[in-house]
Amino acid sequence: MTPPHVRDSVELSDYQAVRDDTERLAAPLSAEDQMIQSMPDVSPTKWHRAHITWFFETFLLVPNLPGYEVFDAEFGYFFNSYYETVGERQPRHERGFLSRPSNDQVTAYRAHVDEAMVRLIDTGVGDRRDLADLVRLGLHHEQQHQELLLMDIKHVLSKNAFRPAYHPRPDMASTPPGPHNWVEFDGGLIDIGYEGNDFHFDNEGPRHSVYMQPFEVADRLVTCGDWLQFMADGGYHEPIHWLSEGWATITRENWDAPMYWEPSETGWMVQTLHGLQPVDPNEPVAHISYYEADAYARWAGARLPTEFEWEHAAVDVELTGNLASSSVLHPLTVQSPSNGTPRQMIGDLWEWTSSSYAPYPGFETAPGAVGEYNGKFMVNQYVLRGGCCATPPGHIRATYRNFFPAHSRWMFSGLRLAR
Amino acid sequence: MTPPHVRDSVELSDYQAVRDDTERLAAPLSAEDQMIQSMPDVSPTKWHRAHITWFFETFLLVPNLPGYEVFDAEFGYFFNSYYETVGERQPRHERGFLSRPSNDQVTAYRAHVDEAMVRLIDTGVGDRRDLADLVRLGLHHEQQHQELLLMDIKHVLSKNAFRPAYHPRPDMASTPPGPHNWVEFDGGLIDIGYEGNDFHFDNEGPRHSVYMQPFEVADRLVTCGDWLQFMADGGYHEPIHWLSEGWATITRENWDAPMYWEPSETGWMVQTLHGLQPVDPNEPVAHISYYEADAYARWAGARLPTEFEWEHAAVDVELTGNLASSSVLHPLTVQSPSNGTPRQMIGDLWEWTSSSYAPYPGFETAPGAVGEYNGKFMVNQYVLRGGCCATPPGHIRATYRNFFPAHSRWMFSGLRLAR
Amino acid sequence: MTPPHVRDSVELSDYQAVRDDTERLAAPLSAEDQMIQSMPDVSPTKWHRAHITWFFETFLLVPNLPGYEVFDAEFGYFFNSYYETVGERQPRHERGFLSRPSNDQVTAYRAHVDEAMVRLIDTGVGDRRDLADLVRLGLHHEQQHQELLLMDIKHVLSKNAFRPAYHPRPDMASTPPGPHNWVEFDGGLIDIGYEGNDFHFDNEGPRHSVYMQPFEVADRLVTCGDWLQFMADGGYHEPIHWLSEGWATITRENWDAPMYWEPSETGWMVQTLHGLQPVDPNEPVAHISYYEADAYARWAGARLPTEFEWEHAAVDVELTGNLASSSVLHPLTVQSPSNGTPRQMIGDLWEWTSSSYAPYPGFETAPGAVGEYNGKFMVNQYVLRGGCCATPPGHIRATYRNFFPAHSRWMFSGLRLAR
């Protein structure tokens, strides 16, 4: 990506805080836990920890720190994710075959790179805005992988028949979300995309005008309770609600509930990072595909918002949500009362929009490897907005564009109705 | 779909002209030719001929013609395409297993339905605008299948090792397309979508405003000669040009040229409806996927137009192209000279746009089975515009939206650059 | 194969009788019926008719009839089955894509080759034992394909939702098979394999000694009535009866009854060449895989016979069974009373044996293309013995070895218990 113009130089403390967060998230996991690739989309925790380190080594240290010695030349093969311009790499679906390098070696790798990054930041970055921008990109990249790490380990642990918990459940109770209200917005020519001098990804710009019709969005997310009504009404068995490709998918995959839900004698249970729990009707429904979100909306006589509608509705919302902390990794919201503005916009669940992921007018990829960051995924993906309970604090904005294929469910995805 | 408001009542001669066109297209094919399903996307000619007839029987005759007797109750099972609301049906990928009903029975079916439709049109439609609209929808539906029939039979014949021709090659020579010029367009708030009282599909509306940046489009299609340069420059072997999913596709499928191209001792040949022919550098390149179109554009330092840009550029273009006739089923253009407006917009090749297929603001599906017509395909498809040499005359408009998945190549698809 | 030593010269009337039989079997089928390949194992009727003709043209006429003109040089590509030494050929799974050559052309091909074969037999074969042997091989090859033609068209018609009949059901009633008796055989050193001067396939020799333990075989086949008991006892749901690979197969394929059985409101129905019929408990059970035969035997406290046991038990049985005729294509037996010898050995159903298909000691393949006839299939196949109701009269012997993979079910396969 184009390292964006950022307000000021990177602080060492920022670097260390983000790096520490990763280690804190990995701490409850053994070396063995950190190795598993439970499906091709999942990467092992160890791989995440090494890959984000390789990013700093490859794009910062090697070109910019005189005398830097690469920790291990083989790591470039193992921990490159998808940068075709940087050379051959471990096949995507064989990341779970890496017992070597060991977890301990990855820890040593992180320390080696951190030591060098401290030197680079201390000495070199102050005068070089391009380097500061690249460090900041590396940190945001690491934060993205922090969320992936949580998504992935949730999937890994769900493949264990006894459903171990990543973390004990915090002692919190949910509250009913209250009635479902619509919030109205005028249409018109509206500016979309990032504006400002702080960090943002290249795909959030250029800022540009979009003409919108008047629209309404729901003031809260769809809950598990709402979803149970959809299911009780035969939602998964009535093709008329579904996109043709969605119907083919649920039929082929035998889906009849969100991912991680499983029936029990006492009702629906759901696999969470706190282990298996009863489905809570107050919670927003999570781990649904685009197909399911779209079908629910159609059943409810509504539709999904476009990403522009969502951004317009969110732009004045305070960035305080249910963001990741070591104790809450679950979209378990104590509801703020309805007050005529949209609630749960930031940090609860990624919200599916009806927008296909595409470049904004005038978007250009950066030259070189970092140019592979975002642009090459702009096909057959749908945009999600708002961050989730696993998103690191400070890593979400109203203009932030996440994206997944329509069949994906292992991210913390939910939905809000529009019309 | 919502049967649109059409200007006047349907004429019997219109009905018969369209029905006759279908038979004329099938005439060069034996009963055996008309049975083959050479891949799941392809339908046999016989199936097309019967399915479009079933449409009239099911939606017009059964509900509206008193005393009408269904030709054969089993045909509803065989020839329903995808209307979930109408009941069970022949599996999509097993349409090639239908030796019974025979081709002769299908011909009799067509005669039976035509005879009844004549009665219906003569007697009942004059007073009923809704019926006239539905007849017209059926005729446009039949025209869509006329083009599918040609796409499909091209694929069928290409699977025969000796590459038989559907039709002899007409005696026409191509001319060089001349230099590649850019045509400029101002941006602004521009109306998009169908306007008027003639027939159009539901997905062409509602008409609405879109805000565009200024843009340029090429005044001609990319030619085979252009494409050979892309190939000579390693276009199919350099990941940097490709969407990630596109690179995975061409690697998995071993694509190194457009569909239907094959190497020979004397250079590239291409399978056409006229049999195997040398690739002509003057012709527009056809049978490319979205991935290939996008990669070419990136290689050329340009991009694909959005469907809105395309429509805005096309709106004043005369609807005279290289449309289907019994003698020309090949995008073989005698070039009009460059005159500062876009050429080859209508009736040469379907042009890939960068727009994902999505509903226009305010789009609503019709109640009942006809509501399944368009809406349920609005995911993971990209819009193509302009019609092609296999599109029936009268069946194309500047606002017409065709759509295919990004990997599809068996339709007559090409590309025009934008920037 | 090694054309075996046959007693006397081939008669023209033999040639014409076999060739006429093929046409008689194809006669109820339209050109469209004759085109379908309903699964990769199936070949279209038209392809069978042409392939067996190509055999005569390629191995008899081209090398031996001076001045013979090949009917069409392309046919060698289309109608070679698997002779690697004869050149490239139509992909096995794309035999259903051949609308051209047409059925009429195949009929003309047969006439062209027949006319030349008559000349060859009239003039050249009398003095040439090697040619007579090869003609006879061609005729037995054609008889094999006559049975395949019936197996295959049964499958083709079963894919049509309305289950058309190949031939009306003859007016015959079944009779109960009577109690299940065991017939004892002494063991010892026993000669196995073909002995004599008539035609036989290379894989039936060399004749050799096999040492056997004493054994017993049932005097009749397992019936549908027996099978219904197995099913009622949970046979398809209890892994302990099944080979590991068999259990995996029935689980993956959702098999819970023999092939062609389907439940109805009035009980189990079965697709036959006479259309859909109620399952008749008196009939031998047909269309079962090796896995199912083995599981049934285990459930019944017995086992399958080896092919040597079967041959030894069959060697004195008269060759009069329920062989193919235009009116009976169904293992519908009027039972001969039990008389202390095995019944239903010849011409009812191919009987699974526990023997893997392997060469007899001293077996050698013939040089050249005909050497590909049998040997190269000797892996992962199991031997079946006895012929079936679709086997041409005169084409079965006690030493005849048929073979199929363990999962195959579309041939007329049944089982007889041993212990």
Add this chain to the structure above:
Amino acid sequence: MTPPHVRDSVELSDYQAVRDDTERLAAPLSAEDQMIQSMPDVSPTKWHRAHITWFFETFLLVPNLPGYEVFDAEFGYFFNSYYETVGERQPRHERGFLSRPSNDQVTAYRAHVDEAMVRLIDTGVGDRRDLADLVRLGLHHEQQHQELLLMDIKHVLSKNAFRPAYHPRPDMASTPPGPHNWVEFDGGLIDIGYEGNDFHFDNEGPRHSVYMQPFEVADRLVTCGDWLQFMADGGYHEPIHWLSEGWATITRENWDAPMYWEPSETGWMVQTLHGLQPVDPNEPVAHISYYEADAYARWAGARLPTEFEWEHAAVDVELTGNLASSSVLHPLTVQSPSNGTPRQMIGDLWEWTSSSYAPYPGFETAPGAVGEYNGKFMVNQYVLRGGCCATPPGHIRATYRNFFPAHSRWMFSGLRLAR
């Protein structure tokens, strides 16, 4: 299996020796190494270590040791291999997803079971022949898994791009095997199968007579040098040598050399437990499928021996081969000189025979779960004889029957010619 009649009671020292061997084999591997399932056929080392322990717990301790407390009730789910009668279990292809239980827990499990087994053997087994037999079966079962552990870890490490070694290469040189001599054997009625009072598996009996033709076997294995000649002669590119299914396999899989071979600038290399090594023409060729063994034999004008021929030829051979030790895990033979008897019969490489794996006459499975040991795999497998360099000493006999599907290559398989 039927616990066979064994000569005397089991000794505690035998138990501990086998259990220690497993731990010694696992010792070079980290907890992370021990987790990987690199293909569905492979099991993680940790899983092997636990599964063989579960066998003792389930079949010995639970039913026979009063007061025994199961280590962890969940382990039955995780570490049951395929005993359908013992209940549900971890899916076969998801054994690599088990980070929990940890390697340390598995080590504790082994200690827990060992402690109890010592008590059982000390107190209970002396008087109970059935228990002694079952202990001995458990030990031989463990030895089978020791070899699997080595096969599997070889595959696991081969998936690491830098080809780490399991163990350093011992300092040994190979010697040329000398000319290829044939050893003649008379035919006749020959007894086959285990005879004696020591341990053997159920599938080695009952002992029975087989009538054989006279035959010859080569006095040595086919070497890598021999194989290079086959390759140089186009062996992998000439269909006439291959079984039809073998040709389809090598074409689909792109095989053009034995498994673990890879080309380099200096010639063929081979992945071994000592890392990547140059192919040594003196060594016997290893890691070949049945298809390749059969094709080589056909190319060489010979054939594979039957398992009966092999056993007859091996029965007087001394059981001293290249069996597993911590230092030699490679079929690297210092050749004994040719002396007119077959060499390399025991402990070098498993030798493919042409015999399909089938029960001997009179074979019966034991009642209950141990009856699932061998019988249910008797379909579509071919017998290999003689043990290999990874087989534990004491775990091989002339009558020992190993078996694998024809396409398998990851075991230490080689071939010896016969004719």
